[in-house]
Amino acid sequence: MNVLAALLSFGSVLAAAECPPSSLGEKETLAKFQDLDRAAQSAFDRGQFAAAAEQYREAACLVPKSARAFYGLGIAEAAAGKFAAARKALETAYAILPENVMPLAMLVRVEVAAKDIDRLKEVLRTAAQRFPKNAELHSGLARFLAESQLLDLALAESLRFEQTGASDTASAVALAVLENGAGAYQDAIRTAQAVEGQSGVADAVKASAAGVAGLSYESIGEREQAIKHLSLAIELAPAQENSYLALAYLYEKAQRFKEAVAVLERGRKLMPESLHFLLPLGSNLVWSEQYQPAVDVLNELLRKAPDTLEAYLRLAEAYRNTGRPELEIEILRKLAQVKPDYPMVHVLTARAMLNMDPVDYSAVLRILAQAEKSTPNDADIFYLRGKAYVAAGRAEEAVAAFQRAIELRPMDPSPYYQLGLVYRKLGQLDLARQTLSRMEHVKQAAGTP
Amino acid sequence: MPSHEAQNLSYPLQAIEGAITPPDLFFVRDHFSEPELTLDAWRLKIEGRVARPLELSLADLLESPTKKLEAVLECAGNTAGGSAVSNAIWEGVPLAYLLRQAGVESGATMALIEGADSGRLMPDSPSLPYCQLVPIAKCMQPESLIALKLNDRFLPRRNGFPARALFPGWYAMDSVKWLQRITVLRPEAPASGFEASGMNKVYNRIVETSPGNRAVTRLSNILIRSAIAWPPDNWKLPAGRHVIRGFAWTGAGVVRGVEFSSDSGTAWTPAKLELAPKPFRWVRWNYSWRASPGEHVLMSRASDDSGHSQPLKRQPGRKDGYELNFCAPVRCSVQ
Numbered sequence: 001m002n003v004l005a006a007l008l009s010f011g012s013v014l015a016a017a018e019c020p021p022s023s024l025g026e027k028e029t030l031a032k033f034q035d036l037d038r039a040a041q042s043a044f045d046r047g048q049f050a051a052a053a054e055q056y057r058e059a060a061c062l063v064p065k066s067a068r069a070f071y072g073l074g075i076a077e078a079a080a081g082k083f084a085a086a087r088k089a090l091e092t093a094y095a096i097l098p099e100n101v102m103p104l105a106m107l108v109r110v111e112v113a114a115k116d117i118d119r120l121k122e123v124l125r126t127a128a129q130r131f132p133k134n135a136e137l138h139s140g141l142a143r144f145l146a147e148s149q150l151l152d153l154a155l156a157e158s159l160r161f162e163q164t165g166a167s168d169t170a171s172a173v174a175l176a177v178l179e180n181g182a183g184a185y186q187d188a189i190r191t192a193q194a195v196e197g198q199s200g201v202a203d204a205v206k207a208s209a210a211g212v213a214g215l216s217y218e219s220i221g222e223r224e225q226a227i228k229h230l231s232l233a234i235e236l237a238p239a240q241e242n243s244y245l246a247l248a249y250l251y252e253k254a255q256r257f258k259e260a261v262a263v264l265e266r267g268r269k270l271m272p273e274s275l276h277f278l279l280p281l282g283s284n285l286v287w288s289e290q291y292q293p294a295v296d297v298l299n300e301l302l303r304k305a306p307d308t309l310e311a312y313l314r315l316a317e318a319y320r321n322t323g324r325p326e327l328e329i330e331i332l333r334k335l336a337q338v339k340p341d342y343p344m345v346h347v348l349t350a351r352a353m354l355n356m357d358p359v360d361y362s363a364v365l366r367i368l369a370q371a372e373k374s375t376p377n378d379a380d381i382f383y384l385r386g387k388a389y390v391a392a393g394r395a396e397e398a399v400a401a402f403q404r405a406i407e408l409r410p411m412d413p414s415p416y417y418q419l420g421l422v423y424r425k426l427g428q429l430d431l432a433r434q435t436l437s438r439m440e441h442v443k444q445a446a447g448t449p
Numbered sequence: 450m451p452s453h454e455a456q457n458l459s460y461p462l463q464a465i466e467g468a469i470t471p472p473d474l475f476f477v478r479d480h481f482s483e484p485e486l487t488l489d490a491w492r493l494k495i496e497g498r499v500a501r502p503l504e505l506s507l508a509d510l511l512e513s514p515t516k517k518l519e520a521v522l523e524c525a526g527n528t529a530g531g532s533a534v535s536n537a538i539w540e541g542v543p544l545a546y547l548l549r550q551a552g553v554e555s556g557a558t559m560a561l562i563e564g565a566d567s568g569r570l571m572p573d574s575p576s577l578p579y580c581q582l583v584p585i586a587k588c589m590q591p592e593s594l595i596a597l598k599l600n601d602r603f604l605p606r607r608n609g610f611p612a613r614a615l616f617p618g619w620y621a622m623d624s625v626k627w628l629q630r631i632t633v634l635r636p637e638a639p640a641s642g643f644e645a646s647g648m649n650k651v652y653n654r655i656v657e658t659s660p661g662n663r664a665v666t667r668l669s670n671i672l673i674r675s676a677i678a679w680p681p682d683n684w685k686l687p688a689g690r691h692v693i694r695g696f697a698w699t700g701a702g703v704v705r706g707v708e709f710s711s712d713s714g715t716a717w718t719p720a721k722l723e724l725a726p727k728p729f730r731w732v733r734w735n736y737s738w739r740a741s742p743g744e745h746v747l748m749s750r751a752s753d754d755s756g757h758s759q760p761l762k763r764q765p766g767r768k769d770g771y772e773l774n775f776c777a778p779v780r781c782s783v784q
Contacts, residue, residue: 118514121512121513121514124512125509125512125513128508128509128512152511153511153512155488155507155508155511156507156508156509156511156512157508159488159489159506159507159508160508162489163489163506163508179488182488182603183603183604183605183606183610184488184603184610184611186485186487187487187488187489190487406687406689407689407690410686410687410689410690410691416687437784438687438688438784441685441686441687441784442685442687444685
């Protein structure tokens with residue numbers, strides 16, 4: 001408030017030099033002011049913001065006590081992207097007409113557009129101080145700030161709206177969403193359930209409230225309550241896909257994959273065009289071991305949205321779990337085409353290739369060499385390389401590969417085991433014994449609390 | 450109605466990747482049950498020797514200027530080798546800004562910082578809110594905050610939601626959680642809740658200077674310290690090269706260096722600091738150790754730019770259970 005007050009104490013923002021002296025009488029001044037105001041409004045409506053600003057500026061020179069002229073000037077300057085000039089004009093409008101909320105409400109928009117958070121907070125504090133009971137102002141600011149993704153400030157304005165004592169279910173749901181986002185889960189549940197329990201509220205609003213309550217219950221670990229509320233949200237507004245997705249996600253987290261599938265299939269039936277159901281549905285089908293329907297759904301998704309990278313991995317998982325390494329390799333190769341730098345794609349491909357019968361070891365080694373270029377310190381590359389060398393009868397090279405895998409990940413017992421076996425094959429029984437004994441040591445260490 | 454019993458939680462430092470402690474691994478030391486606070490009803494009062502007493506809502510704080518900083522918090526009673534220490538990015542309103550708004554009277558020297566949690570600290574003390582006395586000089590430091598966020602999220606409830614005091618560089622007992630009142634006091638004014646609750650009898654450094662004579666001083670600055678995050682104590686390792694990892698921190702100044710020993714503190718070698726050390730935050734360090742078969746006692750020792758080094762042993766004469774910053778042994782069996 002202090003900075004704002006200091007700025008305002010200088011009076012009009014238009015310096016004398018900007019305003020040529022006027023010889024017009026009172027009547028002519030008023031007539032010219034009205035002409036300028038109309039012309040400015042018209043220029044603004046045509047999107048000619050600089051021209052509008054020029055005319056408002058002239059009007060403000062004629063009538064320096066006109067809040068309307070300064071307010072118009074502020075809006076026009078803001079629309080032209082001249083935020084500093086807009087700020088000055090709106091501060092003057094506020095000084096002239098301090099009982100009107102519009103200059104402050106517009107100043108909020110200017111500071112948001114200018115991304116000046118310190119000034120924005122200052123304007124919001126002034127608005128809170130000057131208009132503590134103006135419910136419309138605070139709910140409007142809350143909505144605007146939420147749309148601008150300034151969620152902390154939106155929460156602050158929502159709380160200020162609550163303090164006015166006004167009741168508005170849409171604002172209450174918005175507050176519950178912000179409380180949930182802020183981690184105030186009990187507050188969110190209380191606010192949302194108050195809306196759920198109100199009579200005469202539209203089902204869609206109640207559904208949103210039930211959805212927020214469900215998410216908040218999940219966050220405080222009350223999953224059954226969460227499921228109950230999200231199920232209610234679906235009953236109240238069956239066309240809101242987020243409720244299905246959220247409920248399915250809860251089932252997924254609880255490893256209740258079949259129930260997740262049932263929810264997603266229900267949603268998909270109602271909204272067959274939505275792509276949002278396909279990845280979670282395909283994934284939950286894989287995890288509930290319904291592989292063929294999973295493959296169908298995931299292939300459909302990849303036909304429609306080939307950049308859904310996770311779908312390739314789920315599909316590869318489905319093929320792996322049904323013993324179809326050739327299809328697993330094919331889909332991983334497609335993933336590598338779509339996103340060549342996808343983490344681990346070459347390692348996953350090499351692993352799938354090792355499950356083929358017969359194995360093409362030189363192809364496996366080639367793809368591992370490719371993997372090493374992008375992630376030279378990935379222990380899995382050397383472990384798989386070691387296995388490929390063993391199978392190809394290249395024991396000495398296998399030793400070096402397993403040793404490198406151990407160096408990179410000393411607490412993983414698998415390469416010790418493989419290395420021990422290679423030493424045994426090479427007749428180096430002491431080394432084999434020593435390595436297998438280390439493996440036991442590592443295994444015990446892994447079990448150490 | 451309290452929602453949870455008092456909690457005492459800490460997590461192995463090994464679980465922390467990078468320099469920032471995730472909220473779910475942040476240590477918790479409660480004195481009393483967690484209070485049930487609602488956002489719309491919660492207020493922070495600033496009163497006492499001020500020109501304009503304030504009653505601030507969460508909206509007021511959210512719309513105040515805020516500051517972000519990285520700082521370590523450590524429990525004053527963190528045991529040697531313990532993990533009651535965490536490092537986070539905090540965001541909040543500078544306490545100095547609010548005190549200036551309230552207009553602290555000249556001559557005021559202390560602030561009684563009070564939380565919304567309450568109970569009996571001592572068996573014979575009345576049930577009172579948790580509170581601490583902090584010098585105004587520390588409150589006015591630019592790093593002292595009314596913290597609202599931890600790692601860019603609102604504070605978890607168990608870490609003081611919606612607001613807690615934060616005094617970087619000082620032990621955590623002063624960073625009062627679930628903050629509800631700050632009372633500015635003159636030196637002669639009694640801090641009644643502080644004394645009546647018995648809080649003045651804890652968090653003191655007690656040194657026996659001579660038989661029967663004890664010097665008692667209030668704890669404040671975090672002492673220089675380091676910890677080995679990996680391997681944990683009593684760990685088994687295969688022979689070979691291993692990267693030993695840990696953290697080092699100090700309350701005053703910055704960490705200058707960390708040394709590592711694999712023979713119970715006989716020989717020391719410099720460890721590598723992973724980033725340039727900065728005030729208030731901890732720094733990760735590592736040491737590439739070639740482990741030979743046998744039983745080893747690993748230790749780390751930090752020093753700061755004020756010339757303080759972590760001691761090898763507890764200071765003789767200490768009669769309290771705080772500031773246990775001596776080098777902690779980590780036993781390790783290598784095969």
